[in-house]
Ligand SMILES: O=C(O)CCC(=O)C(=O)O
């Protein structure tokens with residue numbers, strides 16, 4: 001154990017609080033009232049109960065092809081070039097619940113959720129369903145607020161902030177854009193390991209999230225780092241101060257593509273510091289069929305579109321495939 005400590009990460013040099021939505025801020029409005037600290041405490045407590053279950057119980061609800069259920073340690077490898085095993089984290093995916101007999105369930109990210117068997121974790125499903133519901137409402141009603149709140153966006157936009165607001169009001173609210181979003185809740189547990197970047201060991205490898213925005217709640221264990229300038233060499237990583245009851249907002253790659261890099265996606269990673277750590281990510285992505293391409297107001301003759309048009313669900317499916325283990329790896333558990 002002692003030798004592990006010596007190979008642990010350097011102490012944090014710089015600490016950042018950017019991109020935080022503090023739920024105690026009254027300006028946020030009523031729509032987040034249900035995501036109060038007490039409720040978040042309950043979600044974290046229920047999440048812990050799941051991860052405390054014996055592995056064989058968790059494997060009964062193993063992730064399926066619709067991205068629902070349990071993801072064991074190393075199931076995800078977010079930065080394959082720099083990681084030896086994969087992310088030292090386990091997780092649980094919960095999405096928009098669409099019954100199998102609904103034609104909408106044919107879409108790749110729609111389907112029924114999977115739940116631990118009745119009696120295993122009383123109240124668990126209800127808590128998670130409520131969280132998914134409220135987080136989606138919060139994302140929806142507060143998107144405008146997020147746009148205003150993000151200090152670093154303002155800096156990136158400088159003189160063209162009015163342009164950004166016009167885009168938000170007119171564009172992202174459309175039913176064909178975020179009318180039926182792919183909204184995925186992911187519970188995460190990092191084991192009490194020390195990360196060691198020099199050896200390719202990370203809680204979560206460096207990445208930016210795939211979609212539009214992510215709302216991220218964490219416990220009070222330090223671990224999340226962001227890199228404010230992902231093009232800088234060498235990259236400089238800052239710890240994000242964990243604030244209980246606040247949501248960190250990460251900008252995703254689809255937003256970067258839409259805005260032709262005016263909004264850069266947030267590069268981030270997690271380093272283990274020897275303590276168990278729990279976090280909850282809520283990924284908000286546009287509708288399955290939404291076409292993500294450079295917004296008319298984000299291109300000029302001098303700055304033409306940097307990315308080709310993509311379909312949201314096709315792009316997301318590919319990103320999941322690139323970062324998650326092939327499900328056949330787990331066949332023996334399900335036999
Ligand atoms: O656990 C965290 O704080 C970050 C999780 C994360 O980046 C992700 O799941 O995409």
Ligand SMILES: [Fe+2]
Pocket residue numbers: 207208209268
């Ligand atoms: Fe992430």
